[in-house]
Amino acid sequence: MTRIDFHTNVGDPLLYACRLARKAYQAGQPLVVLADPGRLRAFDERLWTFSPLDFLPHCMADSALAERTPIVLTADLARVPHHQILLNLAPAVPAQFARFERLLEIVGTTEDELGAGRERYRFYRDRGYALNNHKQGENQGA
Template sequence: MTRIDFHVNLPDKLAYGCRLVRKAYQSGRQVLVWCDDPVRLAEFDRLLWTFSAGDFVPHVGAADPLAAETPVLLAAEAPEVPHHDVIVNLGDRTPPNFSRFDRLIELVSGDEADRAHARERFRFYRDRGYPMQTHDRSADR
C-alpha cells in the first residue's frame, strides 16, 4: 500500500519541492512530479534548472522519449511511467494512479486555499486506510 507523507506549512512549495526531488534523486530514487496546473509545473521545471548552481537534477516530461532513462519525470496528466517509486504532488487534486507508487509526498504551503485542498486530499486518503504521516515544516522558515 502506498505510504503518504504530507509536508505542510512550506514557505515556498516549489523551492522545497526542488530540494526534496534533489534529495530523492541523490539517494537513487526515481520520482514523478505531478501537478494539475501546467503553469505551476512549468515554473517547477524552470526552477529545477536554476535553484542550485552546483547541482544537476536530470528531468524530462513523462511523455518525452527519454523518460525511461531519466530519474525525474514531470507530468500534468495521468501518465504511464516506467517506474512506481515516488510521486510528488505539487497540485490541488489527488494525483491519478498514485496508488501504483510506493510513496506519495504531498507538498502544502501556508496558503489557505492550498491548505483547504490538502485537507480534502487528507480525508480522501484517510477514509481509504492509507498509512500517513504529517511533517510540519514551519520551523524551516
Template sequence: MTRIDFHLNVADLLLYTCRLVRKAYGTGLKVVLYSTQFEVLEQLDRLLWTFTEEDFLPHVVSGHAGAADTPILLTDKADDIVHYDLLINLDLQCPPFFARFERLVELVSTDEEQKAQARVRYKFYKDRGYPLSTFDRATA
C-alpha cells in the same frame, strides 16, 4: 500500500520541491512530479536547471522521448510513468494514479484555500487506510 507524507506550511512550494527532489535523487529514488497546471510544471522545469550550481538533476517533461530513461519526470498524466518510487503532488486534487507508488508526498503551502484542499485529500487517504505522516514546516 502507498505511504503518504504531508508537508505542511511550505512557504515556497517550487523551491521546496527542488530540495526534495535533490534529496530523493541523491538516494537513488526515481521521482515523478505531478500537477495538472502546465504553468507549475513549466516553472519547475526551469527551476530544476537553475536552483543549485552543485547538483545535476536529470529531468524531462511528459511527452519527451527520453521520459522512460530519465529519473525525474514532470507530468500531468500517467501515460509516461514507468517508475513508481516517489510521487510528489503539486496539485490540489489527489493524483488518480497515486496507489501505484511506494510513497506519495503531498505539499501544502501556507495559503488557506490550499490547506482546505489538503484536508480533503488527507481525509480521502485516511478513510481508505493509507499510512499517513505530517511534517509541519512552520515548526521545523
C-alpha cells in the same frame, strides 16, 4: 499500500519540491512530479535555478528520454516510466496514486493550499492510509 508523506506549512512549495526532488535523486529513487502544465513549467525552471551546485536530470513524461531520466514531470499519470515516488504538486488527489510505492504531498500556507491539502488528507485517511506528517517551520530542511 502506498506510503503517504505530508509536508505542511511550506512557505515556498516549488522550492521545497526542488529540495525533495534532490533528496530522491541523491538516494537513487526515481521520481514522478505531477502538476498542471503551467505549474510544471514553473517547477522545471526552478529545478534549473534553485541551486547553483546541483544538476537534477529531468524531462517531461512524453520525452524519448523519460525511461532513463530519474525525474519525470507530467500532467497525466497514464503513461509514466517510474512508479517508486510520486510528488503531487496538484491540488487534487492523483487518480492513480496507488500505483506508486510512495506519495509526497506538499501543502503551502495560503488558504487555497491549506483547504486543498486538508481535503487530500481526509481522502487518504478515510481510506485507511497511514499518513506521515512533516510540519515545516521547526525544521526547514528537506
